[in-house]
Amino acid sequence: MFEVRELREIAEFERVDALFETIWRFGPAAPPVTVELMRALTHAGGYAAGAFDGDRLVGASVGFLAAGAALHSHVTGTIAPGAGHALKLHQRRWAGEHGLERVTWTYDPLVRRNAHFNLAKLGARPVAYLPDFYGVMADAINRGDESDRLLTEWPVGGSPAPAPERADAVVALADEGGRPVPGPVDADTVLVAVPADIERLRGADPGAAKSWRHAVRDVLGGLMAEGRAVTGFRGRTYYVVERA
Known part of the structure; x- marks a missing residue:
């Protein structure tokens, strides 16, 4: 305490x-x-x-x-x-x-x-x-x-209710072997992965860290710029992004 x-x-x-x-x-x-x-x-x-x-x-x-x-x-x-x-x-x-x-x-x-x-x-x-x-x-x-x-x-008055998990969510950015791999972004609900440990990755593989930086910027940043809402973070891995 x-x-x-x-x-x-x-x-x-x-x-x-x-x-x-x-x-x-x-x-x-x-x-x-x-x-x-x-x-x-x-x-x-x-x-x-x-x-x-x-x-x-x-x-x-x-x-x-x-x-x-x-x-x-x-x-x-x-x-x-x-x-x-x-x-x-x-x-x-x-x-x-x-x-x-x-x-x-x-x-x-x-x-x-x-x-x-x-x-x-x-x-x-x-x-x-x-x-x-x-x-x-x-x-x-x-x-x-x-x-x-x-x-x-x-x-201040309370947090929004968490978004229910949708089985039809599409992975718009995946983590495959420690590298970012873009996917489709046209579903109502998409998932955007981030790396397991970006702080370690900066030192161990700066090129991979830079790839993640630009991939998340392009996909997550692009979706938010379109007006889509980030409604949660699933499985300690994915941002949940939904159409407004």
Whole structure:
């Protein structure tokens, strides 16, 4: 059980900075948020919270108010199982207490565990595919990869019901031997696979990682650009995409 609380002091933000460096190993690259920016954001009414296991900081999240009555969670990092879930619940509660309607964030669509957590566990839903959103990133986890992101919304008042599994769903992008293989996209419900471990693949086979990046961008991004809706994440492998 974690205690999640808002952070307001410079010393607390310095602990968050050290935690994020442990997770992403930015080195000389710029971190996504600095101690000074955390101080400014919270002073202006933004969000910073930490998840604690006793006195140990095991997770933190920093966000800001966004258009459309939303709290936008800019960066969240954790080093303990369950801390991310505790932080997300705190974000939604904080947003409701401040009269907001939703929590939004972006994540890498190729990371299976994040897709499962965001869509299957939380019930959030992607609303836009953002190609190379941050440009090429230089931290140890993302180094050299293009930074495609899914903009995701989570309503404060409750999550949408999960879409029922349809037996007639067609695989629009398959994982065959670790490589992406496109299929038909003209069915009412299609499934879009992502690789088993994109973070390992970046180091072991950069060419395959790049192939996955562009294949998911073309298929999933293309379907969303047509107005189709991502309604779930099936079997820890496939995005479920349906005609609106």
